[in-house]
Each structure stands twice: as C-alpha cells, then as structure tokens.
Amino acid sequence: MLETINNQSQQITALINSHTALINSHAEQNKVLAQIIDQNNDLIAELIQDDEDNESSSSRYLDD
Incomplete structure (x- = not known):
C-alpha cells in the first residue's frame, strides 16, 4: 500500500x-x-508613414 502511494x-x-x-x-x-509583434507594429508604422510621405509629395507634384 505504501509502495503504491x-x-x-x-x-x-x-x-x-x-x-x-x-x-x-x-x-x-x-x-x-x-x-x-512590437517589431512588426514598428515596421508597419514606418511603412504607413512612408506611404503618407510619398502620397503628399506626389500630390504636390501633380498640383503643379
């Protein structure tokens, strides 16, 4: 019994x-x-910022 326990x-x-x-x-x-996940979020934020920067600069040239 003790051995089993x-x-x-x-x-x-x-x-x-x-x-x-x-x-x-x-x-x-x-x-x-x-x-x-933190690194991916940082990279996504950078990509979004780059896209916004590119959109604003390209629209600036289109306005000319």
Missing part, C-alpha cells in the same frame, strides 16, 4: 515538473512573440 506520488511529481517546464517554455515563447 509512493509510486503515485513520484508519478504526480514527475507530471507536475513536466507541466512546469512546459509552462515556462510557453512563457518564453510568449515573450519572443511579443517582441516580434
């Missing part, structure tokens, strides 16, 4: 450790994904 306890501990490692891995992945 001990085995189950070890299995539960191993499962908890496995889940903890998985959660930590996901947390690291989330950090990396957040950085990628």
Whole structure:
C-alpha cells in the first residue's frame, strides 16, 4: 500500500515538473512573440508613414 502511494506520488511529481517546464517554455515563447509583434507594429508604422510621405509629395507634384 505504501509502495503504491509512493509510486503515485513520484508519478504526480514527475507530471507536475513536466507541466512546469512546459509552462515556462510557453512563457518564453510568449515573450519572443511579443517582441516580434512590437517589431512588426514598428515596421508597419514606418511603412504607413512612408506611404503618407510619398502620397503628399506626389500630390504636390501633380498640383503643379
């Protein structure tokens, strides 16, 4: 009986450790994904600004 309880306890501990490692891995992945999203947002903002600058400069020439 005690041996069975001990085995189950070890299995539960191993499962908890496995889940903890998985959660930590996901947390690291989330950090990396957040950085990628921030970089993409910055690039999109730059592209939008470039497009707006190009539109205003081209319309300036069309007005002449």
